[in-house]
Amino acid sequence: MSASPADPAGPAPAGGIVTRLGVRRVINGATTLTALGGSLMPEPVLEAMRQAAGSFVDMHELQRAAGRHLAELTRNQDACVVASCAAGLCIATLACITGGDPQKIARLPAGFGLPTEIVIHRSHRIPYDRAIELAGGRIVEYGGPLVTHGSELEAAIGERTAAVLHVAGTHLGQGAPPLETVIEIARRHGVPVLVDAAAQLPPPSNLWRFTVDLGADLALFSGGKGLRGPQASGLVTGRSDLIEACRANLSPHQRLARAMKVGKEEIAGLVRAVELYLATDHQAEAAHLRGVCDRWAGTLSDLRGVAITVEATNEAGQPLPRVRLDLGPEAACDAATLASRLWEDDPRVAVLAGPGRVWLTPELLGAGEAELVASRIRRVLA
Numbered sequence: 001m002s003a004s005p006a007d008p009a010g011p012a013p014a015g016g017i018v019t020r021l022g023v024r025r026v027i028n029g030a031t032t033l034t035a036l037g038g039s040l041m042p043e044p045v046l047e048a049m050r051q052a053a054g055s056f057v058d059m060h061e062l063q064r065a066a067g068r069h070l071a072e073l074t075r076n077q078d079a080c081v082v083a084s085c086a087a088g089l090c091i092a093t094l095a096c097i098t099g100g101d102p103q104k105i106a107r108l109p110a111g112f113g114l115p116t117e118i119v120i121h122r123s124h125r126i127p128y129d130r131a132i133e134l135a136g137g138r139i140v141e142y143g144g145p146l147v148t149h150g151s152e153l154e155a156a157i158g159e160r161t162a163a164v165l166h167v168a169g170t171h172l173g174q175g176a177p178p179l180e181t182v183i184e185i186a187r188r189h190g191v192p193v194l195v196d197a198a199a200q201l202p203p204p205s206n207l208w209r210f211t212v213d214l215g216a217d218l219a220l221f222s223g224g225k226g227l228r229g230p231q232a233s234g235l236v237t238g239r240s241d242l243i244e245a246c247r248a249n250l251s252p253h254q255r256l257a258r259a260m261k262v263g264k265e266e267i268a269g270l271v272r273a274v275e276l277y278l279a280t281d282h283q284a285e286a287a288h289l290r291g292v293c294d295r296w297a298g299t300l301s302d303l304r305g306v307a308i309t310v311e312a313t314n315e316a317g318q319p320l321p322r323v324r325l326d327l328g329p330e331a332a333c334d335a336a337t338l339a340s341r342l343w344e345d346d347p348r349v350a351v352l353a354g355p356g357r358v359w360l361t362p363e364l365l366g367a368g369e370a371e372l373v374a375s376r377i378r379r380v381l382a
């Protein structure tokens with residue numbers, strides 16, 4: 001089961017460049033945070049990157065062939081590999097504004113006379129959406145924080161609309177219409193719908209759910225989160241003409257998205273990562289992770305002032321179990337202190353913390369690391 005996310009990519013690289021630079025290793029009990037390095041690539045992904053690094057290739061041909069294969073794997077019309085999901089937001093915006101027409105591409109990012117507006121529900125504003133502005137897109141917000149009627153989306157769509165962006169995930173602010181409604185309205189106006197699904201894997205079916213099942217025009221995923229591909233990779237899937245328009249903006253062309261180059265190594269690594277991801281038994285994986293959580297709950301159950309709950313889903317609503325520690329007034333310290341004591345040790349231990357709470361997530365831990373996290377927590381709280 002080399003594709004299992006709980007299977008470490010290999011032993012900690014003692015004496016590696018990171019150590020030589022004096023940088024501490026991090027044990028990731030938090031989530032696939034870019035600030036921690038995202039995720040760990042399985043050995044076959046590293047091997048695919050190593051092989052791709054060994055020879056020259058026609059990059060146009062590689063990008064097209066990889067796209068065809070990724071489209072088949074994910075049941076989509078077409079796909080392309082980009083440098084990250086944020087780069088995907090930029091490139092999808094370029095594609096929707098220009099349709100891949102080189103003359104229109106040359107008019108960006110100023111974009112005079114081009115449809116440059118990307119419509120987003122107010123609760124879907126995310127820090128990454130600045131990537132849209134990088135492409136010359138202008139963000140137009142619609143909706144309020146509580147209830148939004150379809151008519152508000154209708155009113156936000158106009159002559160200058162290039163696309164509607166919907167951000168997937170249950171962790172976002174409430175009030176946005178469901179994706180089905182967004183697609184129905186946008187389609188009536190002939191405007192494409194982009195779905196930012198960066199961290200929405202698992203379940204693997206999301207690779208085709210937003211586009212093939214629900215009818216969105218493009219879906220965007222991080223390569224370096226749930227897929228465990230290269231950190232600097234992302235996947236865009238969907239409508240063939242729009243993917244073609246993405247490629248028209250991408251490196252190796254000397255156009256705007258050249259600043260977000262993907263190399264042959266990232267393309268090969270992401271292809272291998274998607275193959276492995278789809279071959280993984282995600283149910284067995286979830287059962288394994290549930291076992292880790294149950295063991296944590298058992299080991300930590302006697303800590304004073306700490307209530308322990310095993311949750312079935314993570315912060316983004318994905319089917320990944322985690323353990324929540326609620327620290328009461330009887331506990332040896334508060335949640336923020338616990339998180340910072342874990343972080344300041346060597347190796348660092350990263351956990352997610354909120355007011356009065358700390359969460360432990362198992363899916364990014366290597367062999368023996370779940371036990372280490374538990375013993376560190378005991379050391380602080382016992």
Ligand SMILES: *Cc1c(COP(=O)(O)O)cnc(C)c1O
Nearest residue numbers: 034084085086128196198199222
């Ligand atoms: C992580 C994330 C991104 C950015 O993904 P990268 O691949 O790191 O660029 C964009 N959107 C959402 C919703 C995310 O969670």
